[in-house]
Amino acid sequence: MSDSVNTTELHQFGADYSYFCTKAAEFTGINLHNYKGRQIYRRLVNYMNRRNIPDFATFAMRLQRDPGEVARLVEYLTINVSDFFRNPEHWEALAREIVPLLADSAKWRIRVWSAGSAAGQEAYSAAITFAECSVDDVFILGTDIDETSLGKARAAKYTSAEVKSVPKPLLRKYFRKEADLHVVQDSIRRMVSFRRHDLLSSEYPGSMDLIICRNVIIYFSEHSKQDVIARLASSLRPGGVLFMGATEAIFNAQDYGLKQIRPFFYRRSP
Ligand SMILES: C[S@@+](CC[C@H](N)C(=O)[O-])C[C@H]1O[C@@H](n2cnc3c(N)ncnc32)[C@H](O)[C@@H]1O
Structure with missing residues (x-):
C-alpha cells in the first residue's frame, strides 16, 4: 500500500479532515498533504482522543482561536526527538573517512x-566532530x-539526560557546567x-560540502521524500556528501546524481 497521499485520497478521511488540513496549513505553516497520509491521520486522531477534541471541525476552530493549541500541534507533528552523536558508528565514519575527504577537496571554508x-544536537555534534x-x-x-x-538550539543548554550520549572526554572538553545544565562552549557555538x-516549501541553500538530513524524511510521503532528496542533492557542491539517517537508505542514489560511498553516505559526482 502506498504511503503517499493526494487530494483524492484525503477525501477518504472525510470533508472535515480536508477542511482541517487547510486550516492547519494556514495556522501552523505545515502542509499535511506532504506527510505520510494514513500515518499522520492516525496520529491526529490519537492526539484528539487524548485531548478530548471531538472532531476535526472543532479542532480547526480551536487552532483559529488559540495560539497555544497551534504551538502544541506543531510540537506534536514535528516529532523533535534527537540526540548527540545518534548512531555513534556513523559519526565515527564521518570523522574517519568523510571529514578528511571534504577537507582535502574543499577550496574554501x-x-x-x-x-x-x-534542538541543535546534530549541528553541535558536527561542529565537535570537525573540531576533533x-x-x-x-x-x-x-x-x-x-x-x-x-x-533551544540557539540557547545550547542541555540537561544531563540530554548529553548522556556525549562521550565523557568530549563532554569535558566542549561543554561547561551552568547550575544543572551543560552549555556548549563558545568555540563550538561560533561555528554554528x-x-x-x-x-x-522553503528555498534551499546551495554549495554545501556536507548535508546531514537524518530522521526527518521518514515522516514524509513518498513523493515529498523523493522531491526533498533531489533538492538536497542539488544543494551539494560537486563532490559534496549527503549523510542520511540509519533507516533512510537511498536505493536509487544514481537517479539523483549521487553515489553511495559507504552506508548512509552519498557523494555528488565531483
Ligand atoms: C526526529 S527529529 C530528527 C532530529 C535530528 N536530525 C536527528 O536525527 O536526531 C525530526 C526533526 O525534523 C523537523 N522537521 C519536521 N518536518 C520538517 C520540515 N518539513 N522541514 C524541516 N524540518 C522538519 C522536526 O521539527 C524535528 O526537529
Whole structure:
C-alpha cells in the first residue's frame, strides 16, 4: 500500500479532515498533504482522543482561536526527538573517512547543513566532530521547521539526560557546567548558526560540502521524500556528501546524481 497521499485520497478521511488540513496549513505553516497520509491521520486522531477534541471541525476552530493549541500541534507533528552523536558508528565514519575527504577537496571554508536539526544536537555534534579532526574553518547551518526547537538550539543548554550520549572526554572538553545544565562552549557555538527552514516549501541553500538530513524524511510521503532528496542533492557542491539517517537508505542514489560511498553516505559526482 502506498504511503503517499493526494487530494483524492484525503477525501477518504472525510470533508472535515480536508477542511482541517487547510486550516492547519494556514495556522501552523505545515502542509499535511506532504506527510505520510494514513500515518499522520492516525496520529491526529490519537492526539484528539487524548485531548478530548471531538472532531476535526472543532479542532480547526480551536487552532483559529488559540495560539497555544497551534504551538502544541506543531510540537506534536514535528516529532523533535534527537540526540548527540545518534548512531555513534556513523559519526565515527564521518570523522574517519568523510571529514578528511571534504577537507582535502574543499577550496574554501567548509559549509555544512544540518537539515531538521531539532534542538541543535546534530549541528553541535558536527561542529565537535570537525573540531576533533582539527578542521576549524567550518560553517554549520542548522535549520528546522519548529521555532521552539530552534530557540533551544540557539540557547545550547542541555540537561544531563540530554548529553548522556556525549562521550565523557568530549563532554569535558566542549561543554561547561551552568547550575544543572551543560552549555556548549563558545568555540563550538561560533561555528554554528540556526534559522527556520521548511524542507517542503522553503528555498534551499546551495554549495554545501556536507548535508546531514537524518530522521526527518521518514515522516514524509513518498513523493515529498523523493522531491526533498533531489533538492538536497542539488544543494551539494560537486563532490559534496549527503549523510542520511540509519533507516533512510537511498536505493536509487544514481537517479539523483549521487553515489553511495559507504552506508548512509552519498557523494555528488565531483
Ligand atoms: C526526529 S527529529 C530528527 C532530529 C535530528 N536530525 C536527528 O536525527 O536526531 C525530526 C526533526 O525534523 C523537523 N522537521 C519536521 N518536518 C520538517 C520540515 N518539513 N522541514 C524541516 N524540518 C522538519 C522536526 O521539527 C524535528 O526537529
